Amino acid sequence: MAANSWPEKTRIINTRYPRLDGLAKASGRAKYPSDERPEGTLFGVVLYSLHAHAKIKSLDSSAAEKMPGVKAIEVIAGPGKTVRYHGDDIAVIVAETEEQARDASQAIKIEYEHLPHAATETQAMAENAPKIVNGGNVRKGRAQTTGNPDDGLQKADAVVEGTYFAPVITHVCLEPHGLTARWDDKNHITAWASTQSVMATANELAESNELPVTNVTVLTEVMGGGFGSKFGADIWGTTAARISKKVGGRPVKIFLDRAQEHLAGGNRPSVLAKVKIGGTKDGKITGMIAETFGTGGVARGAQFPLPYVYSLANYKREHADVFVNGGNARAMRAPGHPQGCLVMESAIDDLAAKLGVDPIAIRKANLAPNDFRTPIYLNEMEIGAELIGWKQNYKPRGSQKGVVRRGMGLALHQWGGGGANDKQVSCTIFADGTIELKSATQDIGTAIRTVLAMIAAEVFGLKPTDIKSNIGNSTFPPGQSSGGSTTTPSMSPPCYNACLEARDEFFKKIAPGLPGNPAATDLSLVDGQLLVKGQAAMSFKDACRKIGMNPISVVGKSSQGLASNGVAGVQFVDLSVDTETGVVKLHKIVAVQDSGLIIDKLTWESQVFGGVIGGLNYGLFEERVVDPISGRMLNPDMELYQLAGASDIPEIICHAYEPDDQKKRGVIGIGEPPTIGTAAAIGNAVANAIGVRVPTFPMTPMNILNALAKEGKA
Amino acid sequence: MRENDPNLNSSRRDFLRGSSVAAASAVLSQSAQAGMEEIAAAEALAQQEPAVAAGTVKVSLQVNGKPMTTEIEPRSTLLDVLRHRLDVTGPKRVCDRASCGACTVIVDGKSVYSCTTLAIAAQGKEIRTLESFDTGPNSVPHAFHQNDGLMCGYCTPGFVTACQALLEKNPNPTLEEVRKGLDGNICRCGTYVGVVKAALEAAKAIKV
Numbered sequence: 001m002a003a004n005s006w007p008e009k010t011r012i013i014n015t016r017y018p019r020l021d022g023l024a025k026a027s028g029r030a031k032y033p034s035d036e037r038p039e040g041t042l043f044g045v046v047l048y049s050l051h052a053h054a055k056i057k058s059l060d061s062s063a064a065e066k067m068p069g070v071k072a073i074e075v076i077a078g079p080g081k082t083v084r085y086h087g088d089d090i091a092v093i094v095a096e097t098e099e100q101a102r103d104a105s106q107a108i109k110i111e112y113e114h115l116p117h118a119a120t121e122t123q124a125m126a127e128n129a130p131k132i133v134n135g136g137n138v139r140k141g142r143a144q145t146t147g148n149p150d151d152g153l154q155k156a157d158a159v160v161e162g163t164y165f166a167p168v169i170t171h172v173c174l175e176p177h178g179l180t181a182r183w184d185d186k187n188h189i190t191a192w193a194s195t196q197s198v199m200a201t202a203n204e205l206a207e208s209n210e211l212p213v214t215n216v217t218v219l220t221e222v223m224g225g226g227f228g229s230k231f232g233a234d235i236w237g238t239t240a241a242r243i244s245k246k247v248g249g250r251p252v253k254i255f256l257d258r259a260q261e262h263l264a265g266g267n268r269p270s271v272l273a274k275v276k277i278g279g280t281k282d283g284k285i286t287g288m289i290a291e292t293f294g295t296g297g298v299a300r301g302a303q304f305p306l307p308y309v310y311s312l313a314n315y316k317r318e319h320a321d322v323f324v325n326g327g328n329a330r331a332m333r334a335p336g337h338p339q340g341c342l343v344m345e346s347a348i349d350d351l352a353a354k355l356g357v358d359p360i361a362i363r364k365a366n367l368a369p370n371d372f373r374t375p376i377y378l379n380e381m382e383i384g385a386e387l388i389g390w391k392q393n394y395k396p397r398g399s400q401k402g403v404v405r406r407g408m409g410l411a412l413h414q415w416g417g418g419g420a421n422d423k424q425v426s427c428t429i430f431a432d433g434t435i436e437l438k439s440a441t442q443d444i445g446t447a448i449r450t451v452l453a454m455i456a457a458e459v460f461g462l463k464p465t466d467i468k469s470n471i472g473n474s475t476f477p478p479g480q481s482s483g484g485s486t487t488t489p490s491m492s493p494p495c496y497n498a499c500l501e502a503r504d505e506f507f508k509k510i511a512p513g514l515p516g517n518p519a520a521t522d523l524s525l526v527d528g529q530l531l532v533k534g535q536a537a538m539s540f541k542d543a544c545r546k547i548g549m550n551p552i553s554v555v556g557k558s559s560q561g562l563a564s565n566g567v568a569g570v571q572f573v574d575l576s577v578d579t580e581t582g583v584v585k586l587h588k589i590v591a592v593q594d595s596g597l598i599i600d601k602l603t604w605e606s607q608v609f610g611g612v613i614g615g616l617n618y619g620l621f622e623e624r625v626v627d628p629i630s631g632r633m634l635n636p637d638m639e640l641y642q643l644a645g646a647s648d649i650p651e652i653i654c655h656a657y658e659p660d661d662q663k664k665r666g667v668i669g670i671g672e673p674p675t676i677g678t679a680a681a682i683g684n685a686v687a688n689a690i691g692v693r694v695p696t697f698p699m700t701p702m703n704i705l706n707a708l709a710k711e712g713k714a
Numbered sequence: 715m716r717e718n719d720p721n722l723n724s725s726r727r728d729f730l731r732g733s734s735v736a737a738a739s740a741v742l743s744q745s746a747q748a749g750m751e752e753i754a755a756a757e758a759l760a761q762q763e764p765a766v767a768a769g770t771v772k773v774s775l776q777v778n779g780k781p782m783t784t785e786i787e788p789r790s791t792l793l794d795v796l797r798h799r800l801d802v803t804g805p806k807r808v809c810d811r812a813s814c815g816a817c818t819v820i821v822d823g824k825s826v827y828s829c830t831t832l833a834i835a836a837q838g839k840e841i842r843t844l845e846s847f848d849t850g851p852n853s854v855p856h857a858f859h860q861n862d863g864l865m866c867g868y869c870t871p872g873f874v875t876a877c878q879a880l881l882e883k884n885p886n887p888t889l890e891e892v893r894k895g896l897d898g899n900i901c902r903c904g905t906y907v908g909v910v911k912a913a914l915e916a917a918k919a920i921k922v
């Protein structure tokens with residue numbers, strides 16, 4: 001009954017289709033969790049630490065409690081507790097208006113005992129650094145060794161030593177973390193949450209309030225961005241629910257302000273890598289030794305893959321997590337991979353320059369011979385090189401002269417993006433012709449709502465707009481959390497199977513009542529019509545009337561053959577650098593990306609553009625700036641935390657690598673892969689342009705001019 | 715007129731001490747007339763007694779063609795009043811500091827950041843949010859939809875509103891003018907490619 005392959009020829013699947021929720025979003029009608037204001041809503045504000053490291057000696061909320069409109073104050077970090085980073089939670093204040101809650105938060109009197117802090121990696125790793133966590137600020141992992149790297153380096157024709165760094169960056173979800181929680185009665189909670197997992201959020205709210213999970217409904221019709229940082233209720237959500245109960249069930253709405261969103265909403269760990277890499281004239285890497293560090297805040301690690309993509313016979317890699325008084329890292333779009341990619345791709349590019357080997361040739365020389373990705377990389381590199389104009393415009397590093405120098409760079413990346421096989425989608429056909437899909441997954445901007453409708457439309461011979469694609473409700477059949485680029489491959493197979501089975505049952509139900517007594521197998525659905533033995537008999541809607549009182553309802557499960565795991569990806573960048581100002585001007589970015597069978601080519605392409613722009617931001621603009629003296633983040637905003645605007649975006653060419661053998665792989669996720677290699681490719685293009693490796697991301701004028709100046713002195 | 719002022723090349727201290735910096739910039743700007751009008755308006759305003767608002771005040775706002783009344787604190791922003799009192803949730807709050815454009819609203823024909831506009835200052839003005847825009851086949855929202863100029867959609871109201879305001883002022887923008895016109899809006903999902911395509915297509919489609 002369950003399918004093991006997608007149809008050979010498709011009408012809707014693998015076409016460009018506008019989002020089902022696109023017009024609602026573009027006309028301001030879509031209701032986001034932060035828009036919801038059920039009757040009686042109270043507003044909550046979080047009071048957070050302005051200190052990087054301090055013990056709370058006393059906390060007096062008595063004045064605050066008496067202020068107008070204040071309904072509840074809950075202390076998270078009370079006397080005796082230590083706040084460990086700028087942005088760490090202290091208390092939640094709930095009032096009739098947000099202004100009143102904010103005023104009251106400022107009236108809470110707190111006495112601090114300031115503790116020495118280590119807010120930057122440099123501070124934390126220093127000889128006499130204050131020890132800010134048990135076990136020490138620097139936690140070394142076990143070295144991974146393969147082959148004989150010292151011997152490999154000995155045998156090299158050239159060896160390059162480099163240090164590469166990229167800072168912590170934050171998710172900058174435009175809609176902050178938060179939710180509104182309401183007790184519908186003594187035993188039931190409804191919450192409107194900005195989350196990437198309605199199910200995980202419901203589980204957390206249920207557990208923290210000692211309710212059966214079936215008594216909690218989390219609703220996320222749409223949400224304003226997660227990028228990996230929103231997978232639960234968080235303390236802000238559980239506190240909202242708890243306070244709601246205290247105030248008799250009135251809805252309590254808590255969403256972080258922009259500053260705390262930067263400080264405590266999650267981040268991508270930094271990377272510092274000291275790499276020694278050597279190779280022979282044919283481009284083959286003979287050895288690599290890498291010592292890497294990174295910080296994920298006060299309580300998270302900073303691991304990342306290295307070596308990355310390439311197959312090395314001899315290498316040694318040691319990694320150490322550095323703990324700082326800073327907000328904790330959360331998974332961020334392809335966790336670890338952008339860091340690993342920029343280290344590996346910078347090192348291999350530097351080696352190519354020293355060896356005098358073409359950058360594309362050195363990549364080819366080090367791909368794993370028997371890996372399924374290798375032929376994909378080779379094809380994608382060829383396509384990408386063509387699209388960027390490599391043959392015509394590439395010049396070896398250091399050969400450009402003049403003030404404004406043009407350069408090209410590339411990077412290879414990889415990702416998994418396979419699906420879970422235990423998710424479910426229900427498909428119900430009603431007598432009035434309505435077809436409804438239901439699942440407890442959520443559309444975070446990745447278009448799963450539309451993808452599911454497209455699959456159903458394909459099966460039922462309808463348009464996607466004819467389908468009710470109902471998601472974002474934690475009480476629906478178990479759906480995939482939106483992470484890991486696993487949503488589309490997890491949800492598409494059960495959706496397809498549910499629709500196929502529902503259609504079969506539909507035919508079996510109505511066939512006996514049709515004139516001529518056709519068999520169920522004589523029926524088909526095409527272009528909104530029911531066909532009997534290939535002849536249009538009536539509209540699909542009219543045929544549904546024959547269903548009768550009981551809708552046809554099927555819960556579909558996953559099956560083999562419809563989804564796969566493992567993608568490659570190659571990106572090229574063409575840019576110019578003004579060596580007097582250090583300003584980078586991007587000319588063109590080419591992204592060649594495979595991801596199996598693409599369901600909606602329009603929204604898939606948007607994900608690729610979006611990923612590239614995310615990588616562009618990582619490569620050129622954004623960084624968390626921390627003041628060593630105060631230990632505070634200096635740019636928890638959207639002015640000094642720099643993100644690209646419309647004028648910063650170059651021509652981006654997105655090429656879907658989708659030959660037939662890729663389509664046969666079935667559905668693979670796309671959300672993360674396209675953001676991995678962009679920063680690395682930008683770094684390489686800058687080095688190519690100016691003849692000098694800029695070891696520090698982002699490629700800001702300051703970092704570029706510093707690198708040029710250093711080289712001038714050398 | 716200051717062009718004939720023999721002290722035009724005087725010291726910077728003198729310049730700053732001058733009666734009106736606006737006058738100097740107006741002379742230097744392309745529209746001297748507009749500059750003179752601005753000075754006159756500023757001087758007239760300075761002559762009026764300042765209005766003092768404290769406690770809570772009743773505000774009447776003309777939003778999307780409808781009169782809306784509510785009681786707020788004088789410091790409440792137009793954005794917060796729209797979202798938290800009047801159920802006009804199209805414009806979004808993202809930075810709350812006039813840096814990202816998600817709160818863009820059109821007031822008397824100009825696109826403004828409603829997060830740094832006081833609600834009381836918006837009284838007597840025509841306030842438009844995207845909920846009032848045409849959504850038909852020749853509209854800005856339609857173009858955004860068809861060109862996938864949105865993903866999570868949280869920045870979208872700001873972009874759509876800024877685009878609408880841009881096209882009302884400049885019905886035939888070049889690619890450069892579209893980019894510059896939308897530079898006051900930030901998108902984290904990275905929908906700029908679709909947004910710019912949408913803006914250019916909307917310009918063609920709208921018969922303004």
